[in-house]
Amino acid sequence: MEIIERERRIPVAGEFDVCVCGGGVAGVSAALAAARTGVKTLLIEKSFMLGGLATAGLVTIYLPLCDGEGRQVSFGIAEELLRLSVKYGHEPRSEKRPLDGAGWLDGGTPEQRREHRFMVQFNAAVFAILCERILREAGVDILFGTSVCAADMRNEKIRAVITENKSGRQAFAARSFVDATGDADLCKLSGASTVEFQRGNVLAYWYYEHLDEQYRLRMLGFADHIDRPPAPEARGQKRYLGLDGRELSDMTQEAHEKILEDFLSRGGVTARHALATIAATPQIRMTRRLDGLYTLQKEEKFTAFDDSIGMIGNWRERGPVYEIPFRSLISGEIKNLAACGRCFSVGETMWDISRVIPPCAVTGQAAGTAAAMTDDLPALDSGILQKQLEKDGVKPRLSDL
Numbered sequence: 001m002e003i004i005e006r007e008r009r010i011p012v013a014g015e016f017d018v019c020v021c022g023g024g025v026a027g028v029s030a031a032l033a034a035a036r037t038g039v040k041t042l043l044i045e046k047s048f049m050l051g052g053l054a055t056a057g058l059v060t061i062y063l064p065l066c067d068g069e070g071r072q073v074s075f076g077i078a079e080e081l082l083r084l085s086v087k088y089g090h091e092p093r094s095e096k097r098p099l100d101g102a103g104w105l106d107g108g109t110p111e112q113r114r115e116h117r118f119m120v121q122f123n124a125a126v127f128a129i130l131c132e133r134i135l136r137e138a139g140v141d142i143l144f145g146t147s148v149c150a151a152d153m154r155n156e157k158i159r160a161v162i163t164e165n166k167s168g169r170q171a172f173a174a175r176s177f178v179d180a181t182g183d184a185d186l187c188k189l190s191g192a193s194t195v196e197f198q199r200g201n202v203l204a205y206w207y208y209e210h211l212d213e214q215y216r217l218r219m220l221g222f223a224d225h226i227d228r229p230p231a232p233e234a235r236g237q238k239r240y241l242g243l244d245g246r247e248l249s250d251m252t253q254e255a256h257e258k259i260l261e262d263f264l265s266r267g268g269v270t271a272r273h274a275l276a277t278i279a280a281t282p283q284i285r286m287t288r289r290l291d292g293l294y295t296l297q298k299e300e301k302f303t304a305f306d307d308s309i310g311m312i313g314n315w316r317e318r319g320p321v322y323e324i325p326f327r328s329l330i331s332g333e334i335k336n337l338a339a340c341g342r343c344f345s346v347g348e349t350m351w352d353i354s355r356v357i358p359p360c361a362v363t364g365q366a367a368g369t370a371a372a373m374t375d376d377l378p379a380l381d382s383g384i385l386q387k388q389l390e391k392d393g394v395k396p397r398l399s400d401l
């Protein structure tokens, strides 16, 4: 059976210069960068907290800003958010590794910086609240509990996004838009080319447990290496694409059952044992991305791009450094749209490197800065964008190191 939705008039509830859709690390970075240039910025988030997978998803390990050989490669908001996440203390990953960022956070020696990577484990709730605080201080209008569900188009541009929340259906108009939904929702809704992750994701069920005075993160469900055949334990496992409402709902229930099973394997609830926190969002790594003007590949390490907007390392491997071309954030079809975070334009094996927290912050800052500058992103002079990013603490090129 099919039904026809009746045409209706939708009120425009606000007009902005930049509208960022999705408030994960990428969206927080984009909104912060845009608002700090002085433009009127809206951040729309479907849940009721900022941080996305990093906070609501309990992925509390801020992976490295360095190359693993003693050089910091990601700067600007990526570093600001890492420091903010541990402003009031950090979570120890284990007794043996109390603080990963040793040698980086407060100076340290070159030897320490070669030995340890510039990464931290943070407390999700503290980080989420601090993200709200810095966005408010920058003047960002945050709208929680609101899903972006359609785009109103005119002449290869998005004129407004259509949203659903407690107030019903509304529209928000803006000059430029940033897709920080992680799933390229706005790219898809606006008609930009997108690519789906066909291989699918294995089940992840990270959660927090209290055991014998210790509060610890149980990291269950590994990330497979995309460029290798599935590990023996992954063979035959169900895989999730993450773009279907029913599938995500079933996946979440399966994760909950696995969590309970793992928790109970160490005993029931007592004064010394509690199941502390479960994720409030599906823990899914790669779903859909923009198919942009450029698609960055894993082989392009140490490649210099004229339009580079920042650099990232490889969390799996010491050594490689990547410049990120601005063209991988923008669409050939929609002029006033930039994508960032988990859903900018990268090849399948690069996706596994670029989907983690530091690249999300690097691409978020660039997308927000660019969106604040123009509503014709393909025509933006990347030299002007680079100058603004440099002013804001970013080192865009390998030659800047």
Ligand SMILES: Cc1cc2nc3c(=O)[nH]c(=O)nc-3n(C[C@H](O)[C@H](O)[C@H](O)COP(=O)(O)OP(=O)(O)OC[C@H]3O[C@@H](n4cnc5c(N)ncnc54)[C@H](O)[C@@H]3O)c2cc1C
Residues within 6 Å of the ligand: 021, 022, 023, 024, 025, 026, 027, 044, 045, 046, 047, 050, 051, 052, 053, 054, 059, 060, 061, 062, 063, 146, 147, 148, 149, 180, 181, 182, 183, 185, 204, 205, 206, 221, 281, 282, 283, 284, 285, 340, 341, 342, 343, 355, 356, 357, 358, 360
């Ligand atoms: C199991 C697992 C383990 C991981 N481990 C690590 C790790 O150890 N370290 C690390 O650095 N990274 C890790 N990652 C990856 C990393 O956490 C994420 O890829 C990164 O945080 C993504 O940030 P993002 O802002 O691009 O997207 P997300 O965090 O997914 O944020 C997107 C936001 O947009 C909102 N949104 C989505 N659709 C809409 C819509 N239509 N309307 C309005 N809002 C919307 C969502 O609610 C969410 O808040 C892991 C991921 C998983 C799943």
